[in-house]
Amino acid sequence: MRLLLALLLVLVPAALPAQEGLPPAPYAYRQLDDPRLEAQARELMATLRCLTCQSQSIADSDASMAGDMRHQVRSRLAAGERPEEIRAWLIGRYGDYISYQPAxxxxxxxxxxxxxxxxxxxxxxxxxxxxxxxxxxxx
Known part of the structure; x- marks a missing residue:
């Protein structure tokens, strides 16, 4: 039992920074080529709360979670989804708290x-x- 506890104390802290070491998602910091879609993406991202920072929108946050969410917004818009569908998907996945404009x-x-x-x-x-x-x- 002590060996298992010692092993957990060594492995868990070593695994936590591994997530932060991943490269950012492709659309986390790169804009869409279509200016109309990028404007829609920016408008939507300004209304979504970063779950890591909790006081910034995903458009303003540098957290890796916000980068992943920006990537999701941009890639889903590029795939043809409407902003309302993307908002609904994100709320379904993360809850009402993610939206600055809860219904x-x-x-x-x-x-x-x-x-x-x-x-x-x-x-x-x-x-x-x-x-x-x-x-x-x-x-």
Whole structure:
């Protein structure tokens, strides 16, 4: 058991950098030849979140994961897929979090409903306090 644990402690850290050592995907940093398709690719990439950085779009990120995703976007556009199809495929693969423009659905409705409920609650509290303060001022 100790031998297995020691072996894991040696092999796992050695395997992690191996993924980063791979060359980038062909379309990670190379633009498409067709300017119209490249414009569509850039527009789509600006709306997709890098899963490694989480604060940058895949268009702005230098992470290898973002490069792979840029490659997927460009190669799928070059193959004839529409941007909506590519977005749907990426959301299906990585989840709603990947999109900066999530659709209202079973998992995302709280993102839209909770802020609205908080605003309504705050308006009710402020309204009650104003009415109560007016009532005290007249007495």
């Amino acid at each position: 209202i659905g079973a998992t995302t409705w709280p993102l839209f409903a909770v802020p609205a409920l908080l605003l309504v609650g705050a308006a009710l509290v402020i309204g009650r306090r104003l009415r109560r303060d007016r009532g005290k001022g007249l007495a």
